[in-house]
Amino acid sequence: MIDLRTLREDPDRLRASQRARGEDESIVDTLLSLDERRRSALGAFESMRAEQKNVGKSVSRASGDERQALLDRAKELAAQVKAAEAEAAALGAELDELVMTVPNIVEEGTPPGGEDDYVVLETIGSPREFEFAPRDHVELGELLGAIDIERGAKVSGARFYFLTGVGARLQLGLLNMAMQQAIEAGFTPMITPVLVKPESMQGTGFTIAHDSEIYRLPEDDLYLVGTSEVPLAAYHGDEILDGKALPYRYAGWSSCFRREAGSYGKDTRGIIRVHQFDKVEMFSYCRPEDAHDEHQRLLAWEKEMLSKIEVPYRVIDTAAGDLGMSAARKFDCEAWIPTQGRYRELSSTSNCTDFQARRLKVRYRDQDGKAQVAATLNGTLATTRWIVAILENHQQADGSVLVPQALRPYVGLDVLKPQ
Template sequence: MLDIELLRKDPEWVRERLSTRDKAYAELVDRALELDRERRAILKEIERLRAERNAKSKEIGKLKKEGKDTAELEAEVKNLRESIEKYEVELFELETKLREVMLSIPNLPHESVPVGEDESQNVEVRRWGKPRKFNFQPKPHWEIGERLGIIDFERASKLSGSRFSVLLGWGAKLERALINFMLDLHSKKNYKEILPPHLIRPEILVGTGQLPKFEEELYRCERDDLYLIPTAEVPLTNLFRDEILSEDQLPIYMVSYTPCYRREAGSYGKDIRGLIRQHQFDKVELVKIVKPEHSYEELERLTADAEDVLQALGLPYRVVLLCTGDMGFASAKTYDIEVWFPSQGRYREISSCSNCEDFQARRMNTRYRDSQGKLHFVHTLNGSGLAVGRTLSAILENYQQEDGSVIVPPALRDYLGVDVIKPE
């Protein structure tokens, strides 16, 4: 959530920054300022009426001590009290509307983010590794997995419908090996491992920005009014909602493995086959809670930590800086890490690393107290470290052999116990 003071102080600058995402957001700024003006006018009137009521109440007390009639003044106080109550109802309604509008406004892009409308205007930052040259036609990961007998989409569809998978034998073991490998790697870098609940309350999703805007992407258990997590970022970041941290508690680094659940609304027809776009998938998530002056330095480190996983696995990738029109709702700056898929001849996203600045902290009311006793909102960062299913898919494709087997990356051999996965 943006600071309303920023909208009051420099609305034109806010409109300009938001228009680099979508010009329609300027209307929300105007609506927020209109509601804010109405709210402040009513607050002023309530304060005036309360002052008048208090003055008359004191006068009533004085007159009663003198034995004088106070009926007329008491009637006036009653009318004032009723007027105040009426205005308080209006104030509540206005504050609710204002909050709804403020929750619908995305974060402001950082000045270093390139202006653009869509992914075609993202900027490549760097590449690592060279894509392997095959002496045969590389197959897509779903064909490799089915031939090896380690992925079954047909039986998953029988259980749950489309966009689900069953991992079998070495497929399940490879998934587990990747999870343990990633958790161990990040734990060595002072990330504290967290295992959060997978069902969360609506206000938790409001805190990180998934609600109210992305309701259609979420799975909801209506009876209990709980949601399945779309990413571990949501519960991890909200661990400190409504808390005041001490300065020496920062920075906080957290890592978590969880399944993630997403409807993938609006993506029908995209990545129908394979593990790229599933309704349920595993992910290792990195979250940082830091002081504002360190957050962009921490973003670079967070991205490097996610890159380290791919480097350790020997998977070629590139890092892309997202333009304003392609960034997530809560992000001020995002790097996407894209891994090479030989069957497609292109890089595909495997991680997004974002600095949300104080956008989420304001929604969660998470602050810290500095050494002078002043309160500040923290900055929050998150990134995939990595999406496990996509990593498994990239390994199958990049390490496939002509005979249908798949070489196990050296970094995983101690976890998996074999050097090669062969067809059953």
């Protein structure tokens, strides 16, 4: 949620942000006038309420005719106060609803435009030259007895899979390596709930009413998370953090669930795009003024992980229109997938500034003892999808796959061999 005070003081900032995202600019004026109306209604209610309280107090002191007169006046006021309060509340609700639809203000330097307007910041390594026709991860997964897509479909439907044998070992090793790196960097490891309440989902910046990605359990009013960012963001909801102890850094391991509605025909083969996968996610709470630097640190930790699996990748600066609701800036790391001949997203780190924290009421106490809204950031350390990049980039002519050096102790194997 954007800050209304900032909006009042500098509406042009939001206008520019909306323009960069390719979204409606006129909402700024609608917000301003609605805010103005709400504040005046609230002021009217408050002064009426103050008078009501004074009259009410004098009732208890008065007696006889005087008391009756005061009672009459008090009754009259009570009705007016009720009406004024209702009006202020209605305007407040209208404003809240509208504010909740406004995406975060983009960080300065973000490339404007849509999905294809990203800027490549860096390319690390270069695609390998194969002296044989490389197999895709599905074929390799079958050969190695690592991925069972057919039975995934039989048991659960399209976009489900089983990781079997070395596949399961590969994922466990990869995610454990991610956890270990995070722990060594000072993160608190977390295993989170994957079902959350609507307020946790919405606080994090997902609109449960319209988001077609979210699995819902209406019977229980619970929602399956698409990332552990959700429970980790809501973890400190309604709390005031110790300013001296910031940043708070968590590494969450969870399964993630996505409906992938509307992606029919996209990535139908393999485990690139699936309904359920596992992920280790970094999550930071810090002071807003430190968020930019913290974002760079998260990116650096992602690159450290990427370097451990020894695949070529690039870092892109996502364009404003592709940031989503909560992010002010987003960097994606994309690995080279040989059989697709292109880079695919393996990790993503977002600076959500104070946007999520304001919705979730996460604050910290500053040096003056004042409560301030915190900033939140997140970034991926490893996911099931990384297996695709590992298998395809490290395959050999006979269908075996060399396990990257750093990963060997975690997987317990140097080479994955066809069965």
